Amino acid sequence: MNATPTGTAVTSPTRKVGLVTGGGSGIGRATAIEFARTGAAVAVLDIDEDAAAETTEMITKEGGEALSGRVDIGDEDSVRAAIQHTVAAYGGLDYAVNNAGLSSHFRQLDEMTAAEFEQVVHVNLTGTFLCMKYELPLLTGGGAIVNVASNGGVSVIPHAPAYVAAKHGVVGLSKAAAVDYAPAGIRVNALCPGPTRTPGFEKIAAGTPMIETLEAGTPLGRLALPQEAAAAAVWLCSDAASFITGVALSVDGGRLA
Known part of the structure; x- marks a missing residue:
């Protein structure tokens, strides 16, 4: 792992520490x-360590404090x-955003192999569980976790049964832990x-009318930016x-409405 902390000293009692998977x-x-x-020190974790290091470099160039590392x-x-x-x-952890995940195999349920189904569920749901398992004991003085699910965690994306099942599971797991x-x-x-x-x-949508179709179905008339x-x-x-815990917050331009 690469540790390149800059800015506020790690011994600062007021500096918060955040962790982001898929960073x-x-x-x-x-x-x-x-x-x-916001002034937090950030651990940028990704299965692609070079990409994580690029994010860290972007942060430190702005005068922020970050380290990068690989995580599967x-x-x-x-x-x-x-x-x-x-x-x-x-020296601790205050916030974790569990964002890493695996995109769907776009096919109907009866066309999927058990291995494909299990792969999507393992990474998206079990992976989120594993992150929380090791993050939660570090947050004993308070803190917050955000698990990035998807609109597929509160509604249905056609031809993505494993992804929808896994992301619904992420929402349920988040609510259970919140309580x-x-x-x-x-x-x-x-x-x-x-x-x-x-x-x-953008790569998935390249050469298709996907973006235009999705924009047409979004009340705000466009897709979200990261x-x-x-x-x-x-x-x-x-x-x-x-005072907000146990919610599944949609950021979708009104699509579910």
Whole structure:
């Protein structure tokens, strides 16, 4: 892992520490940058360590404090090591945004193999569970977790049964943890972005009318930018959302309405 902390000393009692999985691109990158702009130190974790390092460089060039590292959220040892590295570098953890995930295989249920189904569920749902398993004990003095689900966690995306099942599970897992850990002052929420113009989404949509079709079905007439989902994630972690826990917040331009 790369540790490149700059700015406020790690011994500062007022500096907050945030962790973002999938921080190498898209919503995760935008969230890490937004955390840093609030003055938090940020651990940027991604399965692509080079992409995580790029995000970290973007933060430090703005005068923020960040470290980067590799994490495979489907591997328990990898998750444990990445979170331990964060705590060793910064002395604790205040916020975690569990954003890493796997996109869907777009086919109907009877056309999927069991291995394909299990892969999507393992990464998206079990991976979120593993992150929370090692984050929650570190938040004993309070803190907040945001699990990035999807509009597919509160509605249906056609021909994506494994993804929809996994993201519904992420929402349920978030609500269960919100209730169980509320006595410790820990808040847990799910963020449910609609279609967002991330590099990954742009790649999937390239050469198709997908973007135009989705924009036509969005009351605000466009798709979200990664920064808009990131702003919601960071807000849910902030004191401004201090009485909000156990919710699934859609950031979708009114699509579900």
